[in-house]
Structures are given as C-alpha cells and as structure tokens.
Amino acid sequence: MRLYPHLALVKDVPMTNPARPPLLEVKNVCASLGGADVLRNVNFSVAAGERLGIVGESGCGKTVMGLSILGLASSAFHLRGEIVFEGRNLLDLPAKAMRHVRGREISMIFQEPMVTLDPVFTIGEQICETLRTHFKLARKEAREQAIDALAQVGIPAPAERVDDYPHQLSGGMRQRAMIAIALACKPKLIIADEPTTALDVTVQAQITNLLVELSEKHGTALLFITHDLGVVAETCDRLITMYAGQVVENAGIDDFLARPLHPYSSGLLRSLPRMSKRKTALPSIPGRVPTVAEMPAGCRFEPRCSLAQAPCKAEQSLLPAGEARKVACCRYDELMLPGVLN
Amino acid sequence: MTALVLSAARRPVDLMILLDWRGRLSAAFLLAMILAGLAAPLIAPYSPTDQDLVNMLMPATVDHPLGTDDLGRDVLSRLIYGTGASLYASFLAVAVATVIGVPIGLAAGFFGGWLDDIISRVIDALLSFPGIVLAIGVTGALGIGLTNAMVAVGIVFSPMVARLARARTLIVRSELYIDAARCFGSSSYHVLRRHVLPNILQPLLVQMTLLLAAALLAEASLSFLGLGVQAPAPSWGAMLARGYTYMEIAPEQMYPPGFAILLTALAFNVLGESLRVVLDPALKAR
Amino acid sequence: MSGAALRTSAWRGLQVIPVVIIATLVVFLLLQLVPGDPAITLAGENATPEQIEQIRALYNLDQPLLVQYGQWLLNAMQGDLARSLMSGEDVTRLILQNLPPTLLIVTCAMAISLAIGIPLGVMSAIHRGGVLDTIATALASVGIALPNFWLGMILINFLALQNNIFPATGAGSLLQDPLNALWYAFLPALSLAAGGVAEIVRQLRSALLEVLDSQHVRTLHAKGLSPARIVWQHAMKNVSTTLLTVTGLLFNRLLGATVVIEAIFAIPGIGSLIVRSAIAKDFPIVQGVVFTMVLLVILGNLIIDVLYPIFDPRVER
Numbered sequence: 001m002r003l004y005p006h007l008a009l010v011k012d013v014p015m016t017n018p019a020r021p022p023l024l025e026v027k028n029v030c031a032s033l034g035g036a037d038v039l040r041n042v043n044f045s046v047a048a049g050e051r052l053g054i055v056g057e058s059g060c061g062k063t064v065m066g067l068s069i070l071g072l073a074s075s076a077f078h079l080r081g082e083i084v085f086e087g088r089n090l091l092d093l094p095a096k097a098m099r100h101v102r103g104r105e106i107s108m109i110f111q112e113p114m115v116t117l118d119p120v121f122t123i124g125e126q127i128c129e130t131l132r133t134h135f136k137l138a139r140k141e142a143r144e145q146a147i148d149a150l151a152q153v154g155i156p157a158p159a160e161r162v163d164d165y166p167h168q169l170s171g172g173m174r175q176r177a178m179i180a181i182a183l184a185c186k187p188k189l190i191i192a193d194e195p196t197t198a199l200d201v202t203v204q205a206q207i208t209n210l211l212v213e214l215s216e217k218h219g220t221a222l223l224f225i226t227h228d229l230g231v232v233a234e235t236c237d238r239l240i241t242m243y244a245g246q247v248v249e250n251a252g253i254d255d256f257l258a259r260p261l262h263p264y265s266s267g268l269l270r271s272l273p274r275m276s277k278r279k280t281a282l283p284s285i286p287g288r289v290p291t292v293a294e295m296p297a298g299c300r301f302e303p304r305c306s307l308a309q310a311p312c313k314a315e316q317s318l319l320p321a322g323e324a325r326k327v328a329c330c331r332y333d334e335l336m337l338p339g340v341l342n
Numbered sequence: 343m344t345a346l347v348l349s350a351a352r353r354p355v356d357l358m359i360l361l362d363w364r365g366r367l368s369a370a371f372l373l374a375m376i377l378a379g380l381a382a383p384l385i386a387p388y389s390p391t392d393q394d395l396v397n398m399l400m401p402a403t404v405d406h407p408l409g410t411d412d413l414g415r416d417v418l419s420r421l422i423y424g425t426g427a428s429l430y431a432s433f434l435a436v437a438v439a440t441v442i443g444v445p446i447g448l449a450a451g452f453f454g455g456w457l458d459d460i461i462s463r464v465i466d467a468l469l470s471f472p473g474i475v476l477a478i479g480v481t482g483a484l485g486i487g488l489t490n491a492m493v494a495v496g497i498v499f500s501p502m503v504a505r506l507a508r509a510r511t512l513i514v515r516s517e518l519y520i521d522a523a524r525c526f527g528s529s530s531y532h533v534l535r536r537h538v539l540p541n542i543l544q545p546l547l548v549q550m551t552l553l554l555a556a557a558l559l560a561e562a563s564l565s566f567l568g569l570g571v572q573a574p575a576p577s578w579g580a581m582l583a584r585g586y587t588y589m590e591i592a593p594e595q596m597y598p599p600g601f602a603i604l605l606t607a608l609a610f611n612v613l614g615e616s617l618r619v620v621l622d623p624a625l626k627a628r
Numbered sequence: 629m630s631g632a633a634l635r636t637s638a639w640r641g642l643q644v645i646p647v648v649i650i651a652t653l654v655v656f657l658l659l660q661l662v663p664g665d666p667a668i669t670l671a672g673e674n675a676t677p678e679q680i681e682q683i684r685a686l687y688n689l690d691q692p693l694l695v696q697y698g699q700w701l702l703n704a705m706q707g708d709l710a711r712s713l714m715s716g717e718d719v720t721r722l723i724l725q726n727l728p729p730t731l732l733i734v735t736c737a738m739a740i741s742l743a744i745g746i747p748l749g750v751m752s753a754i755h756r757g758g759v760l761d762t763i764a765t766a767l768a769s770v771g772i773a774l775p776n777f778w779l780g781m782i783l784i785n786f787l788a789l790q791n792n793i794f795p796a797t798g799a800g801s802l803l804q805d806p807l808n809a810l811w812y813a814f815l816p817a818l819s820l821a822a823g824g825v826a827e828i829v830r831q832l833r834s835a836l837l838e839v840l841d842s843q844h845v846r847t848l849h850a851k852g853l854s855p856a857r858i859v860w861q862h863a864m865k866n867v868s869t870t871l872l873t874v875t876g877l878l879f880n881r882l883l884g885a886t887v888v889i890e891a892i893f894a895i896p897g898i899g900s901l902i903v904r905s906a907i908a909k910d911f912p913i914v915q916g917v918v919f920t921m922v923l924l925v926i927l928g929n930l931i932i933d934v935l936y937p938i939f940d941p942r943v944e945r
Contacts, residue, residue, distance in 0.1 A: 463646050463647065463650055464650050466647050466650075467646075467647045467648075467649075467650035467651040467654065468650075468651075468654065470647060470651055470880070470922050470925045470926050470929065471651065471654070471918070471921070471922050471925070472880050472881065472883040472884030472885075472921050472922075472925060473881075473884050474884040474885065474887055474888070475883070475884050475887060475899075475902065475917070475918055475921050476654075476918060478887065478902055478903065478906050478914070479655075479658050479902070479906070479914050479915070479917075479918045480658065480661060481906060482658075482905070482906030482907075482909065482911070482914045483658050483659065483661035483662045483911070483914075484661055484662075484663075485663070486906075486907065555772075555773060559773075559775055562775050562777075562778075563775070563777065563885075563887075563888045566777060566888060566891070567887070567888060567891055567903050568903075568907060569903070569906060569907065582775075582777070582778060582781070585781070586781055586892065589781060589784065589785060589789070590789060593785045593789070593790075596778065596781050596782070596785075600775065600778040600781075600782075603775050603778065604770070604773055604774055604775065604778070605773075607772075607773035607774075607775075608769060608770065608773035610773075611769060611772060611773055612769065
C-alpha cells in the first residue's frame, strides 16, 4: 500500500466541472425495510468521467444505494426519491427500459468474484452475452470483441482464457473478467461495490489501478463503493462519507484529506494505519452504529461523537460548507479536525 | 430459541409450540389416528371380521356409515382396525431401520478410515436397489406376513438412515468439543453415546418422520400384493386389494382406505417438513 | 469426447465395480435369509433326500459361502440365472420375455414426469409465493403421499370402466403394434408418473430458488438480460445437475413402483413376475428379477455420472 501523504502530489485536478450537467443525480433517496430507515435523504451527483467514492462502515447503506441505482436492491426495500440518469428518473423507468440501461449505460462490479460469475458458462460466453443483448452482433464479432475486452483488462493469453470457466481462474483474474463484462458495452458509469475487498492485498492494488486506468482511457465515470478510505484516496476525485444511512460529508479528495469537516469522517481517517507512526495503537471510533431501535432523533453520530454538544441533539442536514463541499454537522466551522496531510 | 430447540428433543410439548400450524394440524391428526388404532375395540361399531353375507357390498347406510365389503363386513370398523395394523407396520419398519442404520452410520462417521470406506460402499450398493423390489425379495425369503414384510422394509430403509447418521456424525466429530471430551480421556463409546448421538438425533427425527410416510406406502403396496397382512386381518393396503377385486361392481370400496393412506402419509410428510424447519435450520425448507 | 472426458468416464466405470459386487452379493445372500437348509428350500418341501442332494451338488451348496457366491456370480454374468423351481423354465429367458412391458411403462412414466414436472417446477419457482406456486406445491405434497396404485385404480375406474376411453388392463406388443402398446401403457405410466412429477417439482423448485437468489444471477440482471433468458438459459443450466440426479433417483423409484402398478393393470412385466414368484417361493426367479433391476439402476446411474461433466464444467476427475 502506498503512503497516503504522497497523494497530494498526484491529485491536482479540479473536483467538479460546473459547466457540465451531472451524469447521475441522486436526489433525496430514502429506502426503508420494514420500519427501518436504510437510506435517509441521500443526495449526491456524479459528473461524466468523474470518480466518486462512497465510504462508510458495513451496514451504512452504501451497498443498497449502489444496487438501487440499477434497480437491483431486493424488492423488500421501499425506495423513494429520484435517481436521475441523463434526464431520466431510473426509479420510474419501466422494466424493459431499465434493462437497456443495465450493462449498456451503467454497469456494475460486485464484491466476490468467486460467486458473481455464472459457474457453468465460459468467460467468453458471459461477455458475448452482454454484447449481444445490447448490440446487433454476429457470434464471431462478439467473440472477437470479448477477446479484446479480456486483453484490455490485462488477462494474459485472452484468446485462450476466453473459453475458460470461472472456476479455472484465480480470484484476481475473475475480477478482471468481471470488469471486462462490465466494460464490454462501454457504459458511461460503472458502479463498483467493494471490488477488491475479497482479493489478496497485492491483487487489490492491481485491480484498483486497472479501474482508474480504464476509467481515464474511456472517460467512464466510476462510483466506487468501499469501506476502505485508502482505496478511495488512491482512485477517486471526490468522496462522500455515509453513516447510518445518511450522507454526512461530500468533498473533493484533497480537501477531505487535508481537513475533514465531519467528526465521523475524521475518525475514519485517523483509524487508517500510517507508516510514519509505528508501534502506537490505532485510534478507533468508540461505540458502534446504532440499531433501528436506538437511532437518535438528532445527529445520528451524536452518541459516538466525542465533540457532541447540545445543538447536536437536533437533526443535521447536509449543508454547503465552502466551495464544492457539503457536511452534515452544525459544529464543522468551530472544529479543526485533523486530516492526514498535516 | 436455541435453548428451546435443544430442550425440544426431550420435551415433545415444547416441540409442538415451535411447529407451524400445518405441523401442529398433522401432529394432532396423527395422534388421533394412533389413539383410534389403539382404542379400535372400543370405538369400532362392529368386529372387523364379522361377516354378514346377506348385506354384501352395501352402500353407506346409517348402520354402516361407509358401507360393507364383499363379505358384508363393516368398512368403517375395518378401517379403524386397519389403522392399528398400518401404523404398527410403519413404526416397526422405521424402528428396524433406525436400530440397524444409526449404529452403522455412527461407526462409519466416527471411526472413519477403511471401516467408513467399506460401509459407504455397502450403503451405495444397497441404495441402488429399488426399495420395494428388495423388500419383496427379503419378504419372500423371510416368509410372507406383515411383520416379516415390515422388517424387510426396515432393512431396505436402513442405508438411508445410516447415510444421514454418518454425514451428521462427520460434522459433529469435527466440532471441537469432541476433541475436548477426548482430551479428558473419555472412551469412544462414551463420546459417541454422550456427545455425538444427542447431536445427530434432531435431523434423524426429521428423517424418521418422513420415512414413516414411506413405510406406510410400502405397507400398503406389500399388503395389496398379498405379501403383507394376511386375511382376514384388516389393513388399509389389504382393504384396497379387496376393493380392487370388486372394483367393477363396487368402485366406492376403494375410497375409504385410499384416503386413509393418502391423508396419513401426507400428515407424516408435512409433520416431517415442519420439524425440519424447527430442528434442522441448516437444511432450510424453501 | 476429449481424452480427459474419456478418462473420466473410464474411471467412473471402474468405480461402479465395487457397487456391483456388493449389490450382487446382497442378491445372492437373499437365499441365505430363508430359514432352514437352502437345499431343501430350493428342492421344495416334498422333495426326496436324493433330490435334495442333487440340488446341493448342482448349486454347490456343500461349498463355502464365498465359493458359492463366486460360482453364482460367474454364472449370472454369463446370463445363467438358474431355472424356475416351479416350471423349470430358464430364468434369464423368463426375465427377458417380461422385461419389455416393464421398461416401456417406466420409460413413459419418466417422460411424463419430466414433461409435466419441469415446466411446473419452473413456473412455481418464478412465481414464488403466488397462486400457481401454492397450488403446485400443494399438488406436489399430495403427489408424494399418494399411493400410486390407488391412483391407478381411480384412473381405471373413471377412464376405462365408466368411460371406455382406455383399456383397463393388459399390455400391447411393442414390436407388432407400437402405437397400441403405447396406448396400453398410458394409464399405468400416468399412475406411476404422479409421484415423479411431485418429486421433480419439489426438487427443481428448491434448486431454482437457490440459484435465482444467488449473486451470479444478480450479475445477470446487472448485465441487462431479460428475466426469461435468465431463467431458461442460466438458471436451468445451473440446476441441470440437480435435475440429472433427480432423474436418476426417479428411475430407481419408478422401477420399484412399477411392481404394484403391473399388478393393478395386469401387465406381464418383471414386476408381476417377482410378486408371483415371491408368493410361490420360487427363489431363483426372485433373485433373478432383483438382480436385473439392480443392474438396470446401476447402469442408469453410470449413464448419469458420465453425463454430469457435460452439464456442469466444475465436475471433473
């Protein structure tokens, strides 16, 4: 893993381009399961070609958010709000129109490459199938494109691997194949849900770099969902932090690393291991995510927050905090939270 | 929940509470059948073997709610007495299967090695026999009669029990507490008896319930073929056989025993599936 | 077939040998289950001492059990299953004569089971919890608890006796008039198939539900495939091995159940043969039929084992 302080040198691009309309806009999305709020008024947008990270602990609702964009969340979730993609609200789209978006306009990469590929079809068949679903292609053409796609994701000897079954490939190779499937139709947006979590550490970096490289090459926007702030720091332009179903901070990556505005973001940042300080205990955030029954009415992080005061008992909404930044904390202005870059 | 399930093996009342409504209904129905079978002499209006050649193959009347058979015997009474024979047959077969299957499966799973290899091969081979055909062969050899027929069915079912007992023993054996018990110097017998057996009982109970249904159907088949119950004793299968003989003149004769078999087998199966949901969460029923 | 697949098949063929040996040993030991001296059993109760000694020598009954078994197996493998105690007929010939009607109704019953069971199971899984699923699941529960010979009696009563649509009993010759033979086989096959349909619906439904809930099916949705394609191409190929296994078990079960069905429909098959012989204590025939049936099942299982790798690339060796 890299040393995070180097990142400031690498990342020096403008965070948003206000002239371009966002590719994807998530507006006030709420999801409930039974009586429980899984997502609450989630707002964010992704510009064309932008790489946005969604960070949070497991159970914060980030995976449901990702699945909801493509309408893949379990039907047990009750969804409200709008998810606008190129002017269309995906939540209202009829099933057939939605299928033209899936895999063609927006595609998705999942966490466990061991179980997310169909075990009884070859890699090639699975890529060709996507291509032939969305384009009029002869079998032979589709196969050639599939081999190309495998080559692009760095699978050696793609002309042979194309006839392999998933179980014949290693975890890293399978995830590359999964990326090849996702990229086959040159979508405008790729949602990657913890794409490296199940992989070996050495392979993780390769896959992350591959995603960045391909996103830059094709101008594909990337929505990178992960619990690993380090990976986001390496790959994304912007990030949003989610806690208990809410977005608590939305910031450009450099601003965020320099000075997180939300105490939870800061806590996440400080719990990252660093090479400079050895043999000290890693700071962790005390307590745990509240259950549905104990969900506070005000700021949801308040019970775990060491900086909480009386005003925090009120509900916090995501408000602008300077240029291209938003935070859901009433005390952000008074606090000087430590980042990694200082 | 877990505590309740664990105690359920000892307290059938707790088990009843955990079952869904289908399971409870089936259990109540089966309990009623067992009581009817036991109390047959008290509740049956007539003797099952009293002939009345004047009133043969009569349709249902007030005196004979289900009519009379080809020898003028009361069908309802024969049905009630047949309950006892049919349920006795099912329980006998499953008991034989358990007594043979469990120790063999336990031994194979627990000791492993060449013993397991041999036993597993024998189980595979025995499961290759169409059940009822082997049962007919064994009955033919042991001699015709209900008890022999059901011992044969039990022998035929025993590899299924052994297979499950073996699989479950393998799982339990790998659990740490067995090692812990061994470390304290317990004998194999003690470990098997005190630690392994109680842990495989619950899935076995599920399988035994399902096998009761299969045994009931096997009894019906064998008695129908004349290899089981011998005249004039009543059993549902034997009643169907007589109904078959007189089918052209009195087709309604085949319905009382047929429905009795169907409902009882259904009740055993439904109860088994409900038990599985409660006792065997690993094999969740969908 | 590739070299690897061929080796796989050969290996599976070899694995069958111990099963065949144990199964035939069981068939052989059936005679030992009979209380008393096997020689007297075989010679009949009214035999003279000379006849008994003759039988003892003929069947090597004075030899150790293992030698007897070896001799019996050797003969059986050469098609010599001894002679009927009653008629003196050659058992092998008798079985071969009676085999076609049995195989015909079992094959027809398998076909009916698959033809009805597969669509019903798929529909049930797709519309999980819906009306169709509830009905199909309930029918499957009844089908498994239903004595198939009773269903046969009901079918005879309604479709043959009261309405003269099908013949009530008997069998047609497959060689002389195949259509007529199928016509005769229809009701028996239908009675047999009830349990088969039920079994296929249950197993297929449960396997499909598991696959449809799996993560790789979510990937297929994410790729934009239609639900129909996901079910019929992907999910079905995923559950094909389950279907294959169930079909194998079904063959075993139907072969057993046909014994009673043959009795109901008066079909001159090997089922009727074994029942008649078991009641008459004609042990060579009983042994012969059990032997034939177990060999058929083992052969069926072998075919299925060889087919597995075609349907599931993960099955190897």
